[in-house]
Amino acid sequence: MGELRSGEGLSSKAWSELSPGVVRDVAAGKPLVLLVYVPLCSNLQIWCGSRYAGDPAGLNTNIYWGAVFGARRFFDDYNTPYERVEATQGEAPDLERIVYRQRVAGEPWGKPGEKVEQVVVLQAVHGSHINGAVERFWTTATRGGCVSFHDGERARTERVHVVGYAGHNRLMDGIRLPPAPSTEEAHPIPSFVLACFSERYFGPSLRRVGARPLVTTRSYMAPEGYLVRALAEGLASNESPEALRQRAARVQRAWQKTLSPFQSAWIFWPFES
Numbered sequence: 414m415g416e417l418r419s420g421e422g423l424s425s426k427a428w429s430e431l432s433p434g435v436v437r438d439v440a441a442g443k444p445l446v447l448l449v450y451v452p453l454c455s456n457l458q459i460w461c462g463s464r465y466a467g468d469p470a471g472l473n474t475n476i477y478w479g480a481v482f483g484a485r486r487f488f489d490d491y492n493t494p495y496e497r498v499e500a501t502q503g504e505a506p507d508l509e510r511i512v513y514r515q516r517v518a519g520e521p522w523g524k525p526g527e528k529v530e531q532v533v534v535l536q537a538v539h540g541s542h543i544n545g546a547v548e549r550f551w552t553t554a555t556r557g558g559c560v561s562f563h564d565g566e567r568a569r570t571e572r573v574h575v576v577g578y579a580g581h582n583r584l585m586d587g588i589r590l591p592p593a594p595s596t597e598e599a600h601p602i603p604s605f606v607l608a609c610f611s612e613r614y615f616g617p618s619l620r621r622v623g624a625r626p627l628v629t630t631r632s633y634m635a636p637e638g639y640l641v642r643a644l645a646e647g648l649a650s651n652e653s654p655e656a657l658r659q660r661a662a663r664v665q666r667a668w669q670k671t672l673s674p675f676q677s678a679w680i681f682w683p684f685e686s
Contacts, residue, residue: 469540
């Protein structure tokens with residue numbers, strides 16, 4: 414009970430089949446790279462639960478970053494499969510960026526007996542600069558991008574294969590997405606948006622430009638760290654979009670126990686190819 418039913422428009426194939434570039438990169442020994450923009454919750458935009466939880470610059474107390482349900486907290490958890498590679502802090506808009514890594518079984522990637530490296534980059538954006546975070550997410554989703562970081566003493570630049578957004582849905586406040594890139598400039602990659610009603614506001618636009626949204630929502634929801642990590646782990650296992658959706662629903666209910674299986678499942682929009 415509570416499992417989501419597959420139907421018309423849902424994909425049961427591995428998500429990587431939507432993006433041949435990631436398959437080629439992993440086959441060549443390159444890492445699978447996920448970049449997630451996390452604009453910090455701001456009480457000036459929505460009520461975040463407390464003064465500290467809604468401090469748009471509060472790295473350690475913000476509900477979406479360093480607090481108990483924050484993205485950084487879940488990737489730093491004692492039972493996490495991820496290790497920190499690099500952490501940098503700065504002035505607004507980019508308050509902190511942390512690069513994580515895990516190595517996963519290669520079987521789902523056609524590399525039995527080998528390990529595949531996954532790199533997850535979490536970018537904390539000052540809550541007052543949320544409009545810029547939305548724009549940067551859109552730009553990466555539609556044009557692609559790379560991330561540069563230091564792995565010990567080695568400087569690395571890797572291509573981003575999936576981009577995510579986890580935060581307040583600023584489009585509900587009247588902000589609009591930037592224009593779509595030209596055909597020559599467009600290099601879309603798969604995406605996900607953890608924000609209230611993200612399918613209605615982001616889904617059609619992302620789909621039109623080919624930045625297929627793997628997970629979106631159709632309800633009010635909390636874009637908290639357990640969901641970001643759950644999707645990161647599902648992507649590393651090369652799960653199907655439908656399996657990613659089911660994973661998100663299970664984790665959502667595990668942490669929000671007042672939700673029924675149906676309510677938790679209903680939050681996440683069925684995948685559309």
